[in-house]
Amino acid sequence: MKTRSIQYAAVAAVGMLLLSACGEDSNSNNSAAVGSNGNIVVGSVNALSGAATFPEASKAAQAVFDQVNASGGINGKKIDYVVTDDKGDPATAAQSARDVVGSKNAVALVGSASLLDCDVNAKYYQENGILSIQGTGVDQACFSSPAVSPVNVGPFLDTEMTLTYGSETLKLDKICGFLEIAGATGPAYKAAIENWKKKTGKDLVFLDDSVPYGSPDYTPQVIKAKNAGCKAVYINATEPDGLGMLKAAEAQGFNDVTWLFLTSTYTEQFAQAAGKVGNGVYVPAEFAPYTDENEAANKDWRELMTSKNIPLTSFAQGGYLAAKYFVEVLQGISGDITRAAVTKALQEMKPISNPMVGTPYVFGPGSAHNSSTGVWPVKLQDGKWVKAADNWLLQK
Amino acid sequence: MLQGALAGLAAGGLYAVIAVCLTLMSRLVRVINFSQVAIGMFGAYTAVLFAERGLPQWAATLCGIVIGAIISALIGWIIAQWLPEADVSRRSAVSVATLLLLISLAFIIFGSKPKTFRPILSGPAFSLGDVVVTQVTVVMVLLAVLVAIACRLLLTKSKIGTRLRALSERPTTAELLGIPAKRLSVAVWLVSGLICTVAISIVAPTQTNDPVSLSFIIVPASAAALLGGFKRLDLAVIGGLALGMLQGALAQFEQLSILRNWVPFLIIVAFLLWTQRKEVWDVAR
Numbered sequence: 001m002k003t004r005s006i007q008y009a010a011v012a013a014v015g016m017l018l019l020s021a022c023g024e025d026s027n028s029n030n031s032a033a034v035g036s037n038g039n040i041v042v043g044s045v046n047a048l049s050g051a052a053t054f055p056e057a058s059k060a061a062q063a064v065f066d067q068v069n070a071s072g073g074i075n076g077k078k079i080d081y082v083v084t085d086d087k088g089d090p091a092t093a094a095q096s097a098r099d100v101v102g103s104k105n106a107v108a109l110v111g112s113a114s115l116l117d118c119d120v121n122a123k124y125y126q127e128n129g130i131l132s133i134q135g136t137g138v139d140q141a142c143f144s145s146p147a148v149s150p151v152n153v154g155p156f157l158d159t160e161m162t163l164t165y166g167s168e169t170l171k172l173d174k175i176c177g178f179l180e181i182a183g184a185t186g187p188a189y190k191a192a193i194e195n196w197k198k199k200t201g202k203d204l205v206f207l208d209d210s211v212p213y214g215s216p217d218y219t220p221q222v223i224k225a226k227n228a229g230c231k232a233v234y235i236n237a238t239e240p241d242g243l244g245m246l247k248a249a250e251a252q253g254f255n256d257v258t259w260l261f262l263t264s265t266y267t268e269q270f271a272q273a274a275g276k277v278g279n280g281v282y283v284p285a286e287f288a289p290y291t292d293e294n295e296a297a298n299k300d301w302r303e304l305m306t307s308k309n310i311p312l313t314s315f316a317q318g319g320y321l322a323a324k325y326f327v328e329v330l331q332g333i334s335g336d337i338t339r340a341a342v343t344k345a346l347q348e349m350k351p352i353s354n355p356m357v358g359t360p361y362v363f364g365p366g367s368a369h370n371s372s373t374g375v376w377p378v379k380l381q382d383g384k385w386v387k388a389a390d391n392w393l394l395q396k
Numbered sequence: 397m398l399q400g401a402l403a404g405l406a407a408g409g410l411y412a413v414i415a416v417c418l419t420l421m422s423r424l425v426r427v428i429n430f431s432q433v434a435i436g437m438f439g440a441y442t443a444v445l446f447a448e449r450g451l452p453q454w455a456a457t458l459c460g461i462v463i464g465a466i467i468s469a470l471i472g473w474i475i476a477q478w479l480p481e482a483d484v485s486r487r488s489a490v491s492v493a494t495l496l497l498l499i500s501l502a503f504i505i506f507g508s509k510p511k512t513f514r515p516i517l518s519g520p521a522f523s524l525g526d527v528v529v530t531q532v533t534v535v536m537v538l539l540a541v542l543v544a545i546a547c548r549l550l551l552t553k554s555k556i557g558t559r560l561r562a563l564s565e566r567p568t569t570a571e572l573l574g575i576p577a578k579r580l581s582v583a584v585w586l587v588s589g590l591i592c593t594v595a596i597s598i599v600a601p602t603q604t605n606d607p608v609s610l611s612f613i614i615v616p617a618s619a620a621a622l623l624g625g626f627k628r629l630d631l632a633v634i635g636g637l638a639l640g641m642l643q644g645a646l647a648q649f650e651q652l653s654i655l656r657n658w659v660p661f662l663i664i665v666a667f668l669l670w671t672q673r674k675e676v677w678d679v680a681r
Contacts, residue, residue: 049503
């Protein structure tokens, strides 16, 4: 009886293998990288669950593609948008990329937002001749790979710009620096600070790069900054850590200080949670400030997001822009829309301007990409983000 | 140096409270409760949810504390019901599962964006040099000392204390003698959940408060409890305060500040080596 059932199982397994092998064969025709129903398959790898999630970017991209599909698609072909979740886990991220690129045969990746997609998959994308218009590039690999071109400014350039704004526009001296280092991001942050030093001739009072992520209490750091006589503090903190820092400073009566945070804290929840304690926080917004309801550059984006119930965040701006740029490039392709054709078109594309960003977007053939180099300084005022400048601050 | 040490007192007070709870749980219900802080976190976050729905702050906080205590009691009941005779490691494994479950639940229910915690206590208590010692710090240190003293008195001077000790030494014998084992151990879980949620509810509004950061305060708190070998309440308090102050002091020096994240682990390793030394020597002989 037992042997019989093992035999059945073996036959079933062989059958399954054969079937899946056939499936693989019909799909692996790379040159015609379109879905079986003739649709254009576009992928994305996102952190949708786990410790830090960015669900808005792919939702925003989806909204743009839905709009395009509703108005007839690209040359009559619909866009099939495949959204995968890497769960903040490297192994799952690698699997997600292989699913999108290998099995689903996507022509490009658009609007991905993840902490480790680039780090894990950039090489794989390069080997497979597929390009990724990253909706939110976080890790260093997003800004140093031939296969990835993020639409956002990124934490490293953000660091340089926020320091430049602090020292040159706000005329702050005695800026102290704290860094939370995750993975191999240390050298990139330090290089950004070096760039700022070279361009402005200024220096930090000290740079402490040993601040742990999610430290329960930032009082020791605040005491250190207070004792060193810092007038401003730069830190690449995430939302909870930034709040922790502000609260510790308030408790220690360290009030006469300007905080130079990164765009990672630019959310309405952060502003609310910080309340009055947050006065004195400056952040370089990577897209036209969405917290200003009257900002004309965001009109179309705001309407689309509101109609689809997508939260208004920087990530949603990134995802929306990535999809917009991609659609414009697709519309310029004559002939079949295959992976090779899309890759070629992106590498040869002309820069696309959009009022939501300070500089035009371009993919191009370079070995590294960081085309977005403009930020809009915003500051916290009594629990609300307000514009701190009238125009973009561009990298010089 | 001294300033740094004082700056670390706030964290130290919290470590001490949790270390006392951990020691209590280890002594009385034979569990190293890894979900101790996660339970407090869950209670404190629930309070925020109630406050957002319009409940007054004091009522919301009270509800949060009750929920923390109930969750703790529930885990205690599960362990008392199904694993009454299991060894410490198996019972503790349940608390690891609970820790992960509570963190995941927190993300699902409360989301991953920062919550607006309204402080129950805020402002400075007094200043020492350039360092402001906050009310929260003072309350935490007092809470740790008071809980430790109260527990000691309860265990040595009261009838319940004698029963609890009997239960922790020989659970089956105690039950045969008519001691209500299950009820008593659930009560211990309930009380420790309550104390921990009170502590977290006070501390969370004044510091980094995402679910993961809060829950993992269990690591330095365990290191503090280790100093008392999960047996002595006084050493747990001293361990918590000393660890917080040491971390605060180390953060002030550029070359040493990276070390402070390692201190809890160094203490754990040193403790294990120290407790195992006799076995190694005995074998060597």
